[in-house]
Amino acid sequence: MNYYFFDLDGTLEDSRQDMVLAAQNVRAKLGLPERNFDALVPHVNKGMRELYLNCFDDYLATFKGAMSSEKLSQIEAFYNQEYGGHIAVHTVLYSGIREILQHAKNTGRTAVITNKPESLSKKLLDSLGVSQFIDLVVGGDTCAEAKPSALPLRHALKTLGGSVESDRVFMIGDSQGDSKAGADCGARTVWCAWGYQSQSPTQPAPHHIAATPQDLFEIFNNAQA
Numbered sequence: 001m002n003y004y005f006f007d008l009d010g011t012l013e014d015s016r017q018d019m020v021l022a023a024q025n026v027r028a029k030l031g032l033p034e035r036n037f038d039a040l041v042p043h044v045n046k047g048m049r050e051l052y053l054n055c056f057d058d059y060l061a062t063f064k065g066a067m068s069s070e071k072l073s074q075i076e077a078f079y080n081q082e083y084g085g086h087i088a089v090h091t092v093l094y095s096g097i098r099e100i101l102q103h104a105k106n107t108g109r110t111a112v113i114t115n116k117p118e119s120l121s122k123k124l125l126d127s128l129g130v131s132q133f134i135d136l137v138v139g140g141d142t143c144a145e146a147k148p149s150a151l152p153l154r155h156a157l158k159t160l161g162g163s164v165e166s167d168r169v170f171m172i173g174d175s176q177g178d179s180k181a182g183a184d185c186g187a188r189t190v191w192c193a194w195g196y197q198s199q200s201p202t203q204p205a206p207h208h209i210a211a212t213p214q215d216l217f218e219i220f221n222n223a224q225a
Helices: 016-029 036-044 046-055 063-087 096-109 118-127 151-160 176-185 214-222
Strands: 002-006 106-112 136-138 168-173 188-192 206-210
Touching: 002 096, 002 151, 016 036, 016 046, 016 063, 036 046, 046 063, 063 118, 096 106, 096 214, 106 118, 118 136, 136 151, 151 168, 151 176, 168 176, 168 214, 176 188, 188 214, 206 214
Parallel strands: 002 106, 002 168, 106 136, 168 188, 188 206
Antiparallel strands: none
């Protein structure tokens, strides 16, 4: 059996504009000075905790101890509400991704493994019209650890009934965390060069590099030969 595990942001779609707009709107709600797109965008694709800490660092710096933790939870709630309400205004699938997901669904089992919260990930996939191609969604809050830990991948394999010893398992993503999680799980890793990261991961390097989504067809087929 083939198991295809896909990262979400930067692999299936580019959600940076909607995520930055959500951060800007939450900053306005908190009475914080405006920050432009270029100032915020580096912080919206490194996991949610990094987003909260870096997009609202000036707000959090005014609180200490337990109060800081309380305000971090407040930011999380505000952000998830704002982003969840406008989750696919500008976000679209990369060209060719819908066909890749359909192919993967037709030839094996599929999962999206992301550090975005599970509920928001499911909502985004619904909004993009591809949920029917995904057997399982593992978010950053689904397991006790998120990528680059291999735990989410192992959870997905166990849930879907697969094994790296007896099945072909692919981890397809655009980041170093995807490559490390896949390698540590024993999956065949594929780096997506169209994503957020401009250079191929190292330590470990991916097994395959896909310059475009269409390249995934050849990679999947050759690995199965």
